[in-house]
Amino acid sequence: MSGANRIPGAGRLTPAKTARFFFDGKSYAALEGDTVASALLANGVHLVGRSFKYHRPRGIVSAGAEEPNALIGVERDAARKQPNVRATVQDVFDGMKVVSQNRWPSLAFDVGAVNNLLAPFFAAGFYYKTFMWPKQAWKHVYEPQIRAAAGLGVSPTEDDTDHYSSRYAHCDVLVIGAGLAGLSAALAAAKTGARVIICDEQPEVGGALHYDKSVTIDGLDGFTWAQATAANLKRMTNVKVLPRTTAFGYYAQNFVGLNERVTEHLAKPDKKLPRERLWQVRAKRVIIATGAIERHMVFANNDRPGIMLASAARTFLNHFGVTVGKKIGVYTANDSAYEAAFDLKRAGVTIAAIVDSREKPGEGVLAEARALGIEVLTGHGVVNTSGNLRVSSMSVARNGGGAARSIAIDALLMSAGWTPSVHMFSQSRGKVAYDTETQRFLPGAYAQDCLSVGACNGTNDLQATIEESLAAGELTARASGYSASEKLELQGHNAFNWTGGMAGAAEGAGPDTTVKAFIDFQNDVCAKDIRLAVREGMHSIEHIKRFTTNGMATDQGKLSNIHGLAIAAETLGREIPKVGLTTFRAPYTPVTFGTLINHSRGELFDPTRKTPMHALEEAQGAVFEDVGQWKRAWYYARAGEDMHQAVNRECKTVRDVAGMFDASTLGKIEVVGPDAAQFLNLIYTNSWDTLKPGRCRYGIMLREDGFVYDDGVVGRLADDRFHVTTTTGGAARVMNHMEDYLQTEFPHLDVWLTSATEQWAVIAIQGPKAREIIAPLVDGIDLSNEAFPHMSVREGKICGVPTRLFRMSFTGELGFEVNVPADFGPAVWEAIRAQAEPLGACAYGTETMHVLRAEKGYIIVGQDTDGTVTPDDASLGWAVGKKKPDFVGIRGLRRPDLVADGRKQLVGLLTKDPKVVLEEGAQIVADPNQTVPMTMIGHVTSAYWSENCGRSIALALVAGGKARIGETLYVPMPDRTIAVEVSDMVFFDKEGGRLHV
Amino acid sequence: MSELLRSELLGSDLSHARTLALAGRHGGLGAAALTPAAPATRLSLRAKPDAVETLSAALGISLPTRPKTSASSNGRHALWLGPDEWLVIDETEADLMAAAASSNVLHSATDVSHRNTAILVKGFGAEVAVNGGCPQDLTLAAFPINACSRTIFGKAEIVLLRTADDAFRIECWRSFSPYVFGLLSEAAEDAGN
Known part of the structure; x- marks a missing residue:
């Protein structure tokens, strides 16, 4: 037996297919297809959680996604624990472990429930008023305590072992919701041949047909029709049916996010399957068929376990075959609850009474109730309930006062009417409009190409829903150019058309009362809290929401919105639409982080770019550093060396012998066309007309404001072809910068830009023996100093492979940069290495490169400059063409501030104690004895130990720096003040003779 | 000295010593097989x-x-x-x-030639596999055989070419190719589900 409350013959589950699961360690029987909620109810378990603030015992309220109370933890293993799962949407699987939340030590006896007794101290907004002072208490008491108490559920601490997937999809018509309306619309659209995707959050299609057994479509039982229709749709190649798939976010231009739960319901999922799949759908048209959510009644102590929505009880009975009680009361302002009573009564359950706040319920349901012998108390209200861990009685009184009568019950069904689910419509930026007659917000002005149909559009009548939906399906398909060959018709029939509904507090919970009549179960917001918020001066619904937390968290206003709004409007003495509706935000229901990031984990989190020689360098002991997405060899540690020792050795070796360096990550742009030189004249400060083919020049690029943007060596390969290099980090933005100017400012020039960064592997060989190393390998290029001087480029072959060979240097040594097509990089690297190592040369990394260039005073854009440095500030004024009529930044350079005295200028710093290495970023002052805050006149941009100089060296931006050469300045540090002497920027080989050997 | 002789003397003609960015990689399953394209x-x-x-x-x-x-x-x-x-x-x-x-x-x-490398995707799930990271409409009506586009795949830029109903050539920059191949492998495995 799968639970004592299972009614034989009722529901659609198969009695033979059983599963066992554990709730708080206790084993229960269930049927395949049960949700955790239906299985617990089948076993008579109503108490499933504790409320967030007051820790009040709570039970299952709904049978769907709107569930505010039954939030549970589902555990598969230590790594796979999902908190805050709604028990009403989670399928049971065999062996499943479920735990309740927000209780200690146990669900039935919870210490935190003392909060309920202290409730007067926890009025709405108490957070904002209570934890104000003393200031120190924030850090040590309030924050740790609040953090410990805040949040529901426990997140796992281990890495998630599941995997997640992502797909993009396009369609003509996306239908959100597969109830009667959605299925009708999808069918009509699909029959035209249009591409249709229909999704539904439930395991199977049907929507309200899950509970509404009175509906027939074309003579078929409604739920049976829905399954047959879905099967029919699945057979069509132009249709995709996605059950267990929630449309959670509606974004711009009909871009809708869907969350498909692939294995969440399976006991032993195939490891190949993703746990969840994110669908990002771009739809030409969207049909929103999201139905309506039943509202609860707002009365004193309406939150006891056993008190639930009438439609939920009907779902548990008609779909799962479970009765939620043995003697059930009904409290309603709407006809729909009557049908729940009828179904239960016919299944043999005792209905204690239907309490209807209205004097005049619908005549049809009233007559049927009488016929079934159910007592109906019209014009009455439930003014209180009793029962600790489960409701045991309701107190019923005539509206307007009078003696209350207590009626024993073990469950209480309620309905205050139906709230159209306008979440998706509202997320699409559509404007809702208030319908005064029916007290509902309905879709008003549309902002995107979508249509709402059925209950979410306020359409109540069954046949009207069908016709509206069929028409919408056909219309949206037609917008994509598809048309129907024949008009679809469906005939629906149901037992009763429902009337009634109310919003706000019911009898006994009105303005003059202090009872706990809950609006938002999840956030423990009562009717009186809304009134308090208004009294405290919150007049906007957005303020009221934040003050009370009404409709926050997973609820997103599904149950609480309309009641909260009605009470606020009543208290403010305004009409509901004047108070306004809070914004519906994505996600509609919670989405796991796994789904949102899907494949972007581990190695796929972000592209990791490696140079062609990466593996060889790794084998040589390289330690890598991240430069943007690139991995660059930082230094090559030999046995027993730390980084400092390795860098010192590399620095010495390069200047004494030679070193080889992987420079492949430098940005490379090929600039081709008859106007190439003219374009470079405009982009760089330098002049390019005079550069002959075969020669190179160091170029500086400014932004329009006159500040240095990037630098690099440019080689002229032919009259109409330049090989431009950029910094590693600047490659993409420099390309964009150049392309931007070419397309918008200089479109008249015949020149084109192509990124060639990855075409070339670049091996720099620097040092006195550089020529000796490559000479035996190079073919067709005269490497002599006379034929191939510093700052030249030649095309030829190295090791039989085509090369662009540059003679250039970022070390101050004789140097070459060997460019070979990328796939040849590793072989050529090894060939060069075979020449280099016998001569005593070594590979060096970026750290050594940094030290060597600093010894020569070569700047690194972005390290020694910060976007406020002009060429002159960096002592690069020589690179600005004085006779040039125009280049990007020329006017910026003439701004008064950029030519004023006292600008920060790059200079060298030599510490008085040569052993002390400054810290990069350290501030510089003129007088160390001034009072704090001191006047800071600059900062250190680069600082290294220079083994070649036998001392520390540094570069710094200092106000009026060039005029201060020889002065002593100070670098105050937390533990001491370091005296430094200002110097020029060149620390090694000041004459530069080593470049030209 | 002839080119050939000089190379032989040096023993270092490396013109056939290419290291392909995706050498030895294979991925995907029956639904969509992945193969690094030849140079x-x-x-x-x-x-x-x-x-x-x-x-x-x-x-x-x-x-x-x-x-x-x-x-x-x-x-x-x-x-x-x-x-x-x-x-x-x-x-x-x-x-x-x-x-x-x-x-x-x-x-x-x-x-x-060396800036780009290519991955060939083939199988009944090829379209779904590519849609694992590419937001374009790849149905035959919208992206027929020989259709091509410079587009994105996850966080990488690609050039996509449809070579058959069930086959695509994906061109990407060399250093992005392990990422593209990795993401494509995961998407290809899911394409069969």
């Missing part, structure tokens, strides 16, 4: 409309002028990337730079 020569070709006809003749392939289209002939493909931009691929590794230069018409040709 090919590639041009980034830029030219104005008045040069298209002459360049087409020089390259022996009709440069397409409509968005999202390509032309293919004898292992040579010309992919429209923009109003003045094509990616030309030659699977026989013919000298495209020389062919373009022989046109003697205003254009820009840059050799990007």
Whole structure:
């Protein structure tokens, strides 16, 4: 037996297919297809959680996604624990472990429930008023305590072992919701041949047909029709049916996010399957068929376990075959609850009474109730309930006062009417409009190409829903150019058309009362809290929401919105639409982080770019550093060396012998066309007309404001072809910068830009023996100093492979940069290495490169400059063409501030104690004895130990720096003040003779 | 000294010693098999409309002028990337730079043979696999055989070419290829589900 409350013959589950699961360690029987909620109810378990603030015992309220109370933890293993799962949407699987939340030590006896007794101290907004002072208490008491108490559920601490997937999809018509309306619309659209995707959050299609057994479509039982229709749709190649798939976010231009739960319901999922799949759908048209959510009644102590929505009880009975009680009361302002009573009564359950706040319920349901012998108390209200861990009685009184009568019950069904689910419509930026007659917000002005149909559009009548939906399906398909060959018709029939509904507090919970009549179960917001918020001066619904937390968290206003709004409007003495509706935000229901990031984990989190020689360098002991997405060899540690020792050795070796360096990550742009030189004249400060083919020049690029943007060596390969290099980090933005100017400012020039960064592997060989190393390998290029001087480029072959060979240097040594097509990089690297190592040369990394260039005073854009440095500030004024009529930044350079005295200028710093290495970023002052805050006149941009100089060296931006050469300045540090002497920027080989050997 | 002799003397003719970015990789399952493409020569070709006809003749392939289209002939493909931009691929590794230069018409040709590498995706799930990271509509009606597009795949830029109902060629920059291959592998595995 799968639970004592299972009614034989009722529901659609198969009695033979059983599963066992554990709730708080206790084993229960269930049927395949049960949700955790239906299985617990089948076993008579109503108490499933504790409320967030007051820790009040709570039970299952709904049978769907709107569930505010039954939030549970589902555990598969230590790594796979999902908190805050709604028990009403989670399928049971065999062996499943479920735990309740927000209780200690146990669900039935919870210490935190003392909060309920202290409730007067926890009025709405108490957070904002209570934890104000003393200031120190924030850090040590309030924050740790609040953090410990805040949040529901426990997140796992281990890495998630599941995997997640992502797909993009396009369609003509996306239908959100597969109830009667959605299925009708999808069918009509699909029959035209249009591409249709229909999704539904439930395991199977049907929507309200899950509970509404009175509906027939074309003579078929409604739920049976829905399954047959879905099967029919699945057979069509132009249709995709996605059950267990929630449309959670509606974004711009009909871009809708869907969350498909692939294995969440399976006991032993195939490891190949993703746990969840994110669908990002771009739809030409969207049909929103999201139905309506039943509202609860707002009365004193309406939150006891056993008190639930009438439609939920009907779902548990008609779909799962479970009765939620043995003697059930009904409290309603709407006809729909009557049908729940009828179904239960016919299944043999005792209905204690239907309490209807209205004097005049619908005549049809009233007559049927009488016929079934159910007592109906019209014009009455439930003014209180009793029962600790489960409701045991309701107190019923005539509206307007009078003696209350207590009626024993073990469950209480309620309905205050139906709230159209306008979440998706509202997320699409559509404007809702208030319908005064029916007290509902309905879709008003549309902002995107979508249509709402059925209950979410306020359409109540069954046949009207069908016709509206069929028409919408056909219309949206037609917008994509598809048309129907024949008009679809469906005939629906149901037992009763429902009337009634109310919003706000019911009898006994009105303005003059202090009872706990809950609006938002999840956030423990009562009717009186809304009134308090208004009294405290919150007049906007957005303020009221934040003050009370009404409709926050997973609820997103599904149950609480309309009641909260009605009470606020009543208290403010305004009409509901004047108070306004809070914004519906994505996600509609919670989405796991796994789904949102899907494949972007581990190695796929972000592209990791490696140079062609990466593996060889790794084998040589390289330690890598991240430069943007690139991995660059930082230094090559030999046995027993730390980084400092390795860098010192590399620095010495390069200047004494030679070193080889992987420079492949430098940005490379090929600039081709008859106007190439003219374009470079405009982009760089330098002049390019005079550069002959075969020669190179160091170029500086400014932004329009006159500040240095990037630098690099440019080689002229032919009259109409330049090989431009950029910094590693600047490659993409420099390309964009150049392309931007070419397309918008200089479109008249015949020149084109192509990124060639990855075409070339670049091996720099620097040092006195550089020529000796490559000479035996190079073919067709005269490497002599006379034929191939510093700052030249030649095309030829190295090791039989085509090369662009540059003679250039970022070390101050004789140097070459060997460019070979990328796939040849590793072989050529090894060939060069075979020449280099016998001569005593070594590979060096970026750290050594940094030290060597600093010894020569070569700047690194972005390290020694910060976007406020002009060429002159960096002592690069020589690179600005004085006779040039125009280049990007020329006017910026003439701004008064950029030519004023006292600008920060790059200079060298030599510490008085040569052993002390400054810290990069350290501030510089003129007088160390001034009072704090001191006047800071600059900062250190680069600082290294220079083994070649036998001392520390540094570069710094200092106000009026060039005029201060020889002065002593100070670098105050937390533990001491370091005296430094200002110097020029060149620390090694000041004459530069080593470049030209 | 002849080129050949000199190379032999040095013992270092490395012109066949290529290290392919995706060497040894394989991925996907029955739904969509992934194979690194063989080396090919590639041009980034830029030219104005008045040069298209002459360049087409020089390259022996009709440069397409409509968005999202390509032309293919004898292992040579010309992919429209923009109003003045094509990616030309030659699977026989013919000298495209020389062919373009022989046109003697205003254009820009840059050799990007090694900048790009390619992944071939084939199988009934190829479309779904590519849609694992590419947001474009890849149904045959919207992206027919020979359709091409410079687009994105996850966080990488790719050039996508449909070579058959169930086959795509994905061109990407060398250093992005392990990422593209990795993401494509995961998407291909899910494509069969």
